[in-house]
Structure formats: structure tokens, C-alpha cells
Amino acid sequence: xxxxxxxxxxxxxxxxxxxxxxxxxxxxxxxxxxxxxxxxxxxxxxxxxxxxxxxxxxxxxxxxxxxxxxxxxxxxxxxxxxxxxxxxxxxxxxxxxxxxxxxxxxxxxxxxxxxxxxxxxxxxxxxxxxxxxxxxxxxxxxxxxxxxxxxxxxxxxxxxxxxxxxxxxxxxxxxxxxxxxxxxxxxxxxxxxxxxxxxxxxxxxxxxxxxxxxxxxxxxxxxxxxxxxxxxxxxxxxxxxxxxxxxxxxxxxxxxxxxxxxxxxxxxxxxxxxxxxxxxxxxxxxxxxxxxx
Amino acid sequence: xxxxxxxxxxxxxxxxxxxxxxxxxxxxxxxxxxxxxxxxxxxxxxxxxxxxxxxxxxxxxxxxxxxxxxxxxxxxxxxxxxxxxxxxxxxxxxxxxxxxxxxxxxxxxxxxxxxxxxxxxxxxxxxx
Numbered sequence: 001x002x003x004x005x006x007x008x009x010x011x012x013x014x015x016x017x018x019x020x021x022x023x024x025x026x027x028x029x030x031x032x033x034x035x036x037x038x039x040x041x042x043x044x045x046x047x048x049x050x051x052x053x054x055x056x057x058x059x060x061x062x063x064x065x066x067x068x069x070x071x072x073x074x075x076x077x078x079x080x081x082x083x084x085x086x087x088x089x090x091x092x093x094x095x096x097x098x099x100x101x102x103x104x105x106x107x108x109x110x111x112x113x114x115x116x117x118x119x120x121x122x123x124x125x126x127x128x129x130x131x132x133x134x135x136x137x138x139x140x141x142x143x144x145x146x147x148x149x150x151x152x153x154x155x156x157x158x159x160x161x162x163x164x165x166x167x168x169x170x171x172x173x174x175x176x177x178x179x180x181x182x183x184x185x186x187x188x189x190x191x192x193x194x195x196x197x198x199x200x201x202x203x204x205x206x207x208x209x210x211x212x213x214x215x216x217x218x219x220x221x222x223x224x225x226x227x228x229x230x231x232x233x234x235x236x237x238x239x240x241x242x243x244x245x246x247x248x249x250x251x252x253x254x255x256x257x258x259x260x261x262x263x264x265x266x267x268x269x270x271x272x273x274x275x276x277x278x279x280x281x282x283x284x285x286x287x288x289x290x291x292x293x
Numbered sequence: 294x295x296x297x298x299x300x301x302x303x304x305x306x307x308x309x310x311x312x313x314x315x316x317x318x319x320x321x322x323x324x325x326x327x328x329x330x331x332x333x334x335x336x337x338x339x340x341x342x343x344x345x346x347x348x349x350x351x352x353x354x355x356x357x358x359x360x361x362x363x364x365x366x367x368x369x370x371x372x373x374x375x376x377x378x379x380x381x382x383x384x385x386x387x388x389x390x391x392x393x394x395x396x397x398x399x400x401x402x403x404x405x406x407x408x409x410x411x412x413x414x415x416x417x418x419x420x421x
Contacts, residue, residue: 071420073420112319113319114317114319115317116315116316116317118314118315118316119315119316119317121315133314133418134314134365134367134368135367150367151314151315151341152315202317248420250371250420250421251421256370257367257370257371258367259367260340260366260367262340262341262365263340264315264340264341266339266340267337267339267340267342267344269337269342269344269360269362270315270316270339270341270342270344272315272316272317279317279319280316280317280319280320281320281394282320282392282396282398285360285396285398287334287335287344287346287358287359287360287397288358288396288397
């Protein structure tokens, strides 16, 4: 089933909002309320830091073992793993303007009009980074954490050495944003700001340059990484969007799985163009006899 | 040899279906399948997508090269598909969702090599 069919189903759900979403669990509601109570990403981050009494510095002797190759557990189609059905809408509470933008996008996709900026070899960027499929690595050092996504060689740097974000006057939009964090026991708490506008996924809502996130990362068992995420984005979200992302460590006993550098343009057959109607199509293939367009 | 079948994927199959790495799959017709039998011309084991090129001979002896797109090397590795599995000249029967515009290309769904071994590139998304 293509995204076109999914979008049509989602549009149906848009007209049947009473059946579009199921009520969140009590635990999820508590996390949603936490975001609402604090109002901004910075306030929520500061709340967690206060709870942790400023956090604890790591040493090389105390860094947790987050090694291995990981991938997201849930369907790559949806930002919120709780949205498991294409007939449900995203669980975000959108502003009227962003409800309209999402409906416009789903309308187009249902008509077969779809173009992902990733086709231009752009990175997914944060916060979309969190739900991109393929392989991930999480590298912990005492003063920085590197969060690596295989796709487009995207690496987030999380500074845990006590520094703050650049001043607002010096801030500018970044693909992965600017991330600072601290440790509270085995939990890594991250605040990310300075992100570029984008989309949570292809049939998911858009976010603006005002988006900021708070994440709590915790390895809950040897093969499971749980990440609680709050997105704050007043132009797009009527209230903070809380989700729980889960990554699973892949078995790799023969050490075959490795993260490689990508050059998105290395094979002409992967060149995808935006057509005059705004949809996606391959450019000329190398394996056909002549100009095949 | 080329044949085209129509079919509708179920919801469960949809939820398990891969997201294409860096582009929409709108150019493919997922309501149809095309199956060809031929020999491997080249296995382009590249990111963000791999392409398996297959030479297919018609009844008059004319050869058309078909391209079958799959995910990149790491996902294929997870599906147990190595670059060395498809050396040039390897006999193969391969099925995919064809391009809507009629060009000889498809999204690779499954394949059977001449020795009978089967390959499912989408199995690379399974978590194990």
C-alpha cells in the first residue's frame, strides 16, 4: 500500500475525528501533562535538571555501555509509535494553521503528489532524525554524546560539559539543532534548539524553526533504548507533543553490520526529481538505451 | 520472459512495508507486480538504494535491461543479501512493483536465483 492510499485513509480519519485517536495511557497522560505544566522546552529541561540537582559528570570509568548497532522499533511511517493505524491521525494537537497544512499535504499525497526533500540529498534533521529508519550508533564520552544515524551521515552532538546554548542573538537554524544535556544516574536528558523547519515524517505534521525538544534517554535492558520526547513548537503545536521512541539493538555477532559513509549522489539511478506537478520521478536511468524521460 | 500480475496488499503487509530511504515510492505501482526471468547484468550495491540490473531476452532475441530497486547495503545485509550473491551472468527470476510510466524498472519485492535460493530484500527491516 502506498503513502497515497495511507493519506486517503488518514483524510477519512480527519473527517471522523471522534474515532481518529484512542485515549492515551495514564502514564502517557502524565508525561503529556508534564509538558503542558512547564510550557516551554527550556522550562521542562530546567525542571529535570533541578530534580537531578544539576546532574552528575561522567568519567571514563562511569560512562554507560551504549555500544552496538541500533534501529527504531516502530513503523517509520509514524512519529508516534502509538499511531499504529493509517486510519488514525497523528496524536499531535495541532494549531488550526498546521491542521490545514497537514490536510493539504495529505490531500496531495492521496492524489499521488508527493516529494520528500530527502530526495535532494538533504538530511532529515532533528527532530525527524529520531524516526528515520536504518542503523544508529550512540557513542558516550564524559563530556559529549554522539548520536549517529546511518542515513545521510547525520550525527548529533550533545554537549554534557556544562556549556549552555549560544545566545539568541548568535543562534541560527541548524539541521540537527544545538543540543546540551546532563546525566541523572543512567538517564541522559537533552535540550535541543536552533532547528530548521521540516516535517516529522512524510504523512506527518510539519514543524517550524521555533521547534525545541526535550529528550530523556535510558537504556532499559541490554537491547532496548527508551527515549521520552517532548516537542514544543507554538506555531505548529497547540500543546507539547509527547511521544516515546524505542530503539532496539540488532544482533551482530559476525560483525557484518557496519555504519558506512553515504554519498547520496553516488548512483545516477537514484536521482529523483520534482516534477512540474510537484511529485517525484526518477531522472534518466543508466541502464536504458537512451534518454528515457 | 515478462509477466504482470495485479494484486492488493493487505494492511498488515502495508505496516511492515519499508519506507524508501530518500524518496517517495509514488513512481511505482504497488497494485501490480512484474516478474522477469533473465541474467544479472550488474548489482549496483550503493546507497541510498541498490539496483539489481537484469538482462531479459524476448522471443525474438531482443534484450531489455530491467532495473530493480531495493534499499541500501546495510538493509540488504540484514536481509542476508550480499553483493557476491548476484555476480554478472547469474540466472534469476525476479519480481517487483513496476514503474507507472512503463520504463523497465521496478521496486524489488522478491527473487529466486537459478540455484533455487530465494531472496526477500524487505526482510532487512525485521528486528532480530
